[in-house]
Structures are given as C-alpha cells and as structure tokens.
Amino acid sequence: MNAIAxxxxxxxxxxxxxxxxxxxxxxxxxxxxxxxxxWDDDRISxxxxxxxxxxxxxxxxxxxxTREQMFEVVDAPGNLAAESISLNATGSLTVHxxxxxxxxxxxxxxxxxxxxxxSRSERADRLYSVRxxxxxxxxxxxxxxxxxxxxxxxxxxxxxxxxxxxxxxxxMPATGEALENVARxxxxxxxxxxxxxxxxxxxxxxxxxxxxxxxxxxxxxDLPTRELQPGLQFLHCLINDAAGGESTFVDxxxxxxxxxxxxxxxxxxxxxxxxxxxxxxxxxxxxxxAPIIGLDSRGEVSEIRLANWLxxxxxxxxxxxxxxxxxxxxxxxxxxxSRFIVSRRLEAGQMxxxxxxxxxxxxxxxxxxxxxxxxRGCYMDRDELLSRILVLQRGEPGHSIRAA
Amino acid sequence: MNAIAxxxxxxxxxxxxxxxxxxxxxxxxxxxxxxxxxWDDDRISxxxxxxxxxxxxxxxxxxxxTREQMFEVVDAPGNLAAESISLNATGSLTVHxxxxxxxxxxxxxxxxxxxxxxSRSERADRLYSVRxxxxxxxxxxxxxxxxxxxxxxxxxxxxxxxxxxxxxxxxMPATGEALENVARxxxxxxxxxxxxxxxxxxxxxxxxxxxxxxxxxxxxxDLPTRELQPGLQFLHCLINDAAGGESTFVDxxxxxxxxxxxxxxxxxxxxxxxxxxxxxxxxxxxxxxAPIIGLDSRGEVSEIRLANWLxxxxxxxxxxxxxxxxxxxxxxxxxxxSRFIVSRRLEAGQMxxxxxxxxxxxxxxxxxxxxxxxxRGCYMDRDELLSRILVLQRGEPGHSIRAA
Numbered sequence: 001m002n003a004i005a006x007x008x009x010x011x012x013x014x015x016x017x018x019x020x021x022x023x024x025x026x027x028x029x030x031x032x033x034x035x036x037x038x039w040d041d042d043r044i045s046x047x048x049x050x051x052x053x054x055x056x057x058x059x060x061x062x063x064x065x066t067r068e069q070m071f072e073v074v075d076a077p078g079n080l081a082a083e084s085i086s087l088n089a090t091g092s093l094t095v096h097x098x099x100x101x102x103x104x105x106x107x108x109x110x111x112x113x114x115x116x117x118x119s120r121s122e123r124a125d126r127l128y129s130v131r132x133x134x135x136x137x138x139x140x141x142x143x144x145x146x147x148x149x150x151x152x153x154x155x156x157x158x159x160x161x162x163x164x165x166x167x168x169x170x171x172m173p174a175t176g177e178a179l180e181n182v183a184r185x186x187x188x189x190x191x192x193x194x195x196x197x198x199x200x201x202x203x204x205x206x207x208x209x210x211x212x213x214x215x216x217x218x219x220x221x222d223l224p225t226r227e228l229q230p231g232l233q234f235l236h237c238l239i240n241d242a243a244g245g246e247s248t249f250v251d252x253x254x255x256x257x258x259x260x261x262x263x264x265x266x267x268x269x270x271x272x273x274x275x276x277x278x279x280x281x282x283x284x285x286x287x288x289x290a291p292i293i294g295l296d297s298r299g300e301v302s303e304i305r306l307a308n309w310l311x312x313x314x315x316x317x318x319x320x321x322x323x324x325x326x327x328x329x330x331x332x333x334x335x336x337x338s339r340f341i342v343s344r345r346l347e348a349g350q351m352x353x354x355x356x357x358x359x360x361x362x363x364x365x366x367x368x369x370x371x372x373x374x375x376r377g378c379y380m381d382r383d384e385l386l387s388r389i390l391v392l393q394r395g396e397p398g399h400s401i402r403a404a
Numbered sequence: 405m406n407a408i409a410x411x412x413x414x415x416x417x418x419x420x421x422x423x424x425x426x427x428x429x430x431x432x433x434x435x436x437x438x439x440x441x442x443w444d445d446d447r448i449s450x451x452x453x454x455x456x457x458x459x460x461x462x463x464x465x466x467x468x469x470t471r472e473q474m475f476e477v478v479d480a481p482g483n484l485a486a487e488s489i490s491l492n493a494t495g496s497l498t499v500h501x502x503x504x505x506x507x508x509x510x511x512x513x514x515x516x517x518x519x520x521x522x523s524r525s526e527r528a529d530r531l532y533s534v535r536x537x538x539x540x541x542x543x544x545x546x547x548x549x550x551x552x553x554x555x556x557x558x559x560x561x562x563x564x565x566x567x568x569x570x571x572x573x574x575x576m577p578a579t580g581e582a583l584e585n586v587a588r589x590x591x592x593x594x595x596x597x598x599x600x601x602x603x604x605x606x607x608x609x610x611x612x613x614x615x616x617x618x619x620x621x622x623x624x625x626d627l628p629t630r631e632l633q634p635g636l637q638f639l640h641c642l643i644n645d646a647a648g649g650e651s652t653f654v655d656x657x658x659x660x661x662x663x664x665x666x667x668x669x670x671x672x673x674x675x676x677x678x679x680x681x682x683x684x685x686x687x688x689x690x691x692x693x694a695p696i697i698g699l700d701s702r703g704e705v706s707e708i709r710l711a712n713w714l715x716x717x718x719x720x721x722x723x724x725x726x727x728x729x730x731x732x733x734x735x736x737x738x739x740x741x742s743r744f745i746v747s748r749r750l751e752a753g754q755m756x757x758x759x760x761x762x763x764x765x766x767x768x769x770x771x772x773x774x775x776x777x778x779x780r781g782c783y784m785d786r787d788e789l790l791s792r793i794l795v796l797q798r799g800e801p802g803h804s805i806r807a808a
Contacts, residue, residue: 033726046722050729055717063619067684068713072622073729074736113717120719188595193791215467218476226787228632274701280471285794286787289701297678297693309472313459313517315524318450322437325454325477332478383630383690387597390689 019108021091028085028093035085037093037110045114049080052095055113056103124298130358131163132254137342140164144171144178144351148185155392157353158186158385161232165355166249166342172236172349179236179351179376187384190230192223193284200235200375219250219335219360220307222379225279225286229305231382233356237346241371247352248362250340252304255360256293259331266327271295273324276312277305287312292331294357303357308332335360346375357382423512425495432489432497439489441497441514449518453484456499459517460507528702534762535567536658541746544568548575548582548755552589559796561757562590562789565636569759570653570746576640576753583640583755583780591788594634596627597688604639604779623654623739623764624711626783629683629690633709635786637760641750645775651756652766654744656708659764660697663735670731675699677728680716681709691716696735698761707761712736739764750779761786 027038034048054073056062061071081098088094091107111119140160146153147169160167172178179197183189189196223229235247260267270292279286294303316324334340346352354361356379366373431442438452458477460466465475485502492498495511515523544564550557551573564571576582583601587593593600627633639651664671674696683690698707720728738744750756758765760783770777 034722048722048725048729050733051718051725054729063713066713069715070619070713072712072736074733074740113719115719115722115725117721120721123719188597191592191595193592193788215474227785283795284791285798286791287794288787308476309467309470309474311473314455315517315519315527317521317524318438318452318519321452321455321519325452325458329478332476336478381631383692384597387688387690390691391687394689 019106019112021106021108021111023107023111024091025087025093025107025110028087030082030085033081035082035095037114039111043114043116043118045110045116045119047110047114049082049097050076051115052082052103052105053080053097053101055105056101057105057109058103061103128163130165130253132257133164133166133251133342134254134339135341137164137166137251139166139168139342139344141168141170144169144173144182147182151392154185155389158389158392161353161355162385162389165251165253165359167353168344169351169353170349172351174238174348176376179234179378182351183234183378183380186380186388188380190379190381190384192226192230192379193279193281193286197376197378200377201373216365217363218308218332219248219362220310221252221305221360222307222356223279223286224277224290224305224307225288225310227288227290228381229303230356230379232353232380232385233361233377234351234353234380235346235375235377236351237348237375239348239372239374240346242373243367243370244364245366245373246343246345246364248341248343248364249354250335250342250360250362252306252335252358252360253301255331255334255340256301256304258334263327263330265323266330267293269320269324269327270331273316273320275305276315277307277310278312279310292328304360305357306331306360335362423510423516425510425512425515427511427515428495429491429497429511429514432491434486434489437485439486439499441518443515447518447520447522449514449520449523451514451518453486453501454480455519456486456507456509457484457501457505459509460505461509461513462507464505465507532567534569534657536661537568537570537655537746538658538743539745541568541570541655543570543572543746543748545572545574548573548577548586551586555796558589559793562793562796565757565759566789566793569655569657569763571757572748573755573757574753576755578642578752580780583638583782586755587638587782587784590784590792592784594783594785594788596630596634596783597683597685597690601780601782604781605777620769621767622712622736623652623766624714625656625709625764626711626760627683627690628681628694628709628711629692629714631692631694632785633707634760634783636757636784636789637765637781638755638757638784639750639779639781640755641752641779643752643776643778644750646777647771647774648768649770649777650747650749650768652745652747652768653758654739654746654764654766656710656739656762656764657705659735659738659744660705660708662738667731667734669727670734671697673724673728673731674735677720677724679709680719681711681714682716683714696732708764709761710735710764739766 024040025037026040029036034046037045037047039045050073053076056071061069063070077099082095083098084096086094093105093110095103142153142157147157157167169182180189221229222233256267272291274289274291277288290305292304292306293301294305296302314321314324428444429441430444433440438450441449441451443449454477457480460475465473467474481503486499487502488500490498497509497511497514499507501507546557546561551561561571573586584593625633626637660671676695678693678695681692694709696708696710697705698709700706718725718728
C-alpha cells in the first residue's frame, strides 16, 4: 500500500473530542512487537504495533466526514513493524511502518487511550457512580419549563436520573403532548406492545396486565419480560382525584447491597439463576430468561429484574429450590422494609422519571369510585439517556469517559 | 387467610395455554418440605411446598382476567406445609395447606412444569434450533402478498428468520408504506436515532455513518453501539440502477463455530473480553461495552457484535493485546472467506429480512454516477419476533415452550 502521508502537525483524529496534552512523551523505544513510551511523570505505556496501526487517524484510514474507520486491521501484514519512530516538536509521535504507511499520533490521544495497568485503572475509576438511597431521600425535583428551555438544567436532571435513579418534574401542563415533549427533549421514545405511550387508568377489560386494574401492585420493574428492560420510565399525572394509589419506590441497588451483606449466599442465588418472566396476553407472548440481580463485567450490580406477577414457575434443579425460595422471599421482604421505601402521592402536573432497571416502583390499591385517576407513561432506553448526557457534556473540561 | 375453595374440576390456570394430560399421576407422597409424585411412566418429580403454593392457580391467587398472579409467596408462612393431598378422579391433585388455603393442580400442568432432572433436560432439548449455513444456502424466499394475507405463510417466514437468520421477500410494492406494512404484520418497529425507518442512499453530508457513503462496508452487525443490538433488520429496495452495491452475508454463528473448532483460544478471547463500540456523531454519542461473541447461559453462541468502523481502541491488559489482535484478525479473515459468503444483488421489489445479531452483512462499493440506488430499512427486536411466533403457534399441538 502506498500511503498518503499525513501532515506531521495534524490535529485530526478519529474522534469528536479533543485530547489535551496534559503529559508529554519523554522517550519512546522500539521493542519486538510494540513500542515503549515513557511519560514526563515516569509512567510507562506499551503500545503494540497492531494497536497503533489499527488506530492510525490519517484521512486514508479514517473517513474525514464520519470520523469512522475505513482501514481494517486484518489487512495489515502479519509481520508489520515500526521501522522508525520520532517525537515531534508539538509532542506528537510519528511512526514509519514497514509497509510504507506513516502514522502520527497526538500525545493527548495516546495518553487517554493508554492501556498500561495504571491508566486502565484510572479510567475505570472515572465511571459515573451510583448514589444509593433509602427512605429519607430528598427526591431530586426539576421544573418542566426550566428543563425544556435550559441545557444545563436538562443535564442536571439527566445526571440525577442516571446516578440516583428517581426524579420528579413539576409544573407539567395537563396536556397529552407534555409527556412526549419532555421525553423528546432527551431522545426518541421506546415503543412497546402497550404503545409509544401508555395510559394508566382502569380498563373495563383488563386482560393484558395487572397494571390496568385498581389492584395494589408490589414493587417491580416494568417489562422484565423483555430481553432489555426499558432504562427509564416516565409517568405523568394528568388527574388524580381518586383516594389511594400512592406511588412508592425502593432503590433496588441499595436492597441488593443489603442482601449481599446480610446473606452472600442469597445474593449469589439471585445473581446466578436465570428466572423466566412472561407476559401472558391474548395478543402477545413475551418471555425473557435472566437473573433477578444482574451484574456487570466488574461484578457490580447493574440491573434488577422483577415483577412477581410476571414470573413463570421457577425452573431450577430440585436440590436448589428451597434455597432459591429463601433468597427470593428475603429479597421480597426487603422491598417491603420501611427503611427503603419512599412514598409520595403523584399530583396532577407532576411526573416521575426513574431508572426502571434499578428503582422498583409499587402502587397502593386505589378506590375507583372515589374519583378519576389518569396517568400517561412512556419508556426510554439507557442508551439514549447516556448518549444525551455525553453530548451535553462535550466541551466541558474533564468530563467522564464511559468505560467498564 | 381464609381461602375460597377452588372447584375440584377447574380447568383454569395461570396460563393461556392448555396442558394435555399426556401422563397420569400414579402416586403422591408427602415429604418434609415437598411432595414426591410418581407418574405412570415411572418418572419421579418432586414439588416443593413453596413452589406449589407460589403457583396456586385459583382465582384468589391469580387474576381471572389477566391470568397474572396476585398472591405473593413472601406472604406464605415460613413453616407452610401440605396437611393433606389427594388425587382426583380427573387426574388433578388437591393440596390442603396448613394455613387453610386449598389448591388444585392439573396433571398436565404439573408434568409440563416438573423440575426433576429428566423433565428439565427434555424442555431444554425442545428449544428452537439454529440452522447454520454457508455459501450454498438457498435463501428462504417468500412472496409479499402471501405473507400479508396468510398466517401460515407468515409463520413459515418468521421461523426461517429465527432459525436460519436470512430471508428474502419478493413482490414488494415500490412504495414507502410497504416496508412498514410488512414489519407491522409482525409487530411494532424499533426506532433508533436514524429514525423509525431509515433511507440508504448517499447523503451530501455523510457525517453520521459510513453506511451513508458509497464506500464498501465490511461484514458487520448494525448498531453494535447499543446495549441491545436490534434483532431483525429489514432492507427494502425501491430502486437499484447503480453499478455495484451487491449485498453479501455470512452466518456469524457458523463462523464462530469454525473459529471455536480451529482455535478454542481465539474463540475464548472474543467471548471473554468486552470491546467498546462507539457511534461518533455530532448529535449522539452511543457507546456499548460487550464481547464480539456473546454466549447464552448454556454456553452456546447467541450473538455476534461487530462493526469494524465503530470499534473504540481496544482497552485490554497489555499482556493480552497481541493474542487479542490475533483472534480479531482470525475472525475478520473468516468473514471474508468465500466458503461462508452468500452474495446477491437486491433488486427493486425485493426485501432482505435477517437476524442482525447473527447474520453479518456487507456491501460492495457502488458507483454513484451510474444510477440511482434507494433502500429503506428498519429494525425490530427478537422479543417481538419470538412473541409473534408463539402467538401464531398457539393451539398447534406440541409447539415448543421456550426455556433455556
């Protein structure tokens, strides 16, 4: 391949962010299949030849419009080597490859993507942090108009939804459009078989979900019957003249942490055994098969999946059944513990927005005869929440880079 | 709790299916925390008291309208026991509980949900089977009008999409509505930041994806940047007068099986190390973090996640980087092996429908000057596909029950 040389002082990279050169490369040294870089704070980072070639930011390797890669690393020769390397006056690194290609890397980019043990652990530390809560939570509350008109207020709201997982909006107009307007201020809505939006009032024939009855509903997540439960749930109250029907919430992550501390064995059982969830309706038959407590690749709780009335019969080895019921009942009892429960009646003009994969919600039974109750709701995935946050944060110094 | 007795001959259960009594209970015996049932084929199944109480189908425990559970097993006393059990003339089992409740279980239901080792393994065997393919695949092809008008043809199409993962529809009208019509024949469409539907033609400013250029695209899955990749992709061709632009497909599951056999170590690396995928666009910043080869709880390949141009730089321990590049290049090379590649030019009036989490698709570069090329596409999740199949299969004898 005859390479088009990239200018030595280019600032273009396969990214929409800029990477400040917080550290300078003091020395680089060629090894057999990598180069060893020493930084001005004595950190040593190794960069493998294939990794560097794979990440060449030149306009032959990366599309200048989309900033997406056109080069495929499978096309590099198996014996690819750096023939020479040089540090430039601007602090960048130039590599001349054995196949004739030339690549230039900015120091800030190299430092931000270094994969020595220390750099990797620093990036893991910069993940956003979950803030657990109990019954004394002061619910983060935001004004609808401010959220609609101000990007910084929007960002504050979304950070609370991400880190705390329970927020309220006030001052919502009692119109059908208000819910969509505020959801679309974040991104598009996730449709389900209940529609793009759904209405919660009792139906004459409540054949597709207990949610559409006046029954008390125990603490649950919505749509555990789907492979991916919706990340955010919005519930906008237009009318609430009925007696009863308070909303209650518990932090499923706080409960999982309590369970883990009280009984590591019960915690393990709920993490390791998939449970079938099943939406039994005349026109749909949704099933998923996943544990009640989901862990991420670091072993931290990343998801709660539970709606008692949507469970299929447990299908476990008989030798585990008693222990599993002990664990399940333990977890259920914690969701009823007043230590964890935040209770609030949602009034007209207010909206809940909560993390449906973390914050379990419940509803007290209400009296249909006492007055009207009309809520509208919709869902959105975590992907859209996190993307919106990252876009709003662009340009802010030192914003977190998502990794895991 | 004072129970309302269920009629001994009730056929109601917490299900929309009926369970044939293919086997009769010959004997039941009370043990300490379970009962032991012996079937007429000598199979022995144990049912724990809590499991039975949890699954009581009476109208006090299960809502007769929604067939969803109202009873919560956390409310059962910890020392709950069966005081007496009896086999009824109809073959059902009655249990009188120590708290006064009475439950009646149909034999067919009990047999279908038994969790002795043999019953569990029989149900696992009844999972749908993936049918791998290579370049000689005869692409399952269906007529648009037949799919729109006939439920059996619709079911055949969906089973091919589920088990083979690559199908074609012919005879599609060249209208904007045809794609939505046929997708909505299954269920609702999954929206993305590219819209409810998207159009594939070259854009003047192709700033958000290489897909909107005329570039060759290597074999990939769509939206690997999302926590859940879309399960199905639909691509409807309205105009294809341009030279080039053939669609090519490979079965990612067949490639993963080949990789596993040729190099278990390369396979392991791609299963175990999450990779960051990243959609870098001016108005969105989607990231996901998952392995290239996803396994289900049984250790079988359930997902391929890969688009070379959407990968972030690999972030692995330096000691693993060389081996990981070997594995990645190995997998990439297999996606280019003619042994696996099915190539077909999509003509006007045809539509691809394929499993986006299994069947990797690619596009040859095309010549924008030679003619117009206009495709419309959309996505749907596996949940909707599988739900629709189950509803269409209801009433068919012996249809498979999903378990894992």
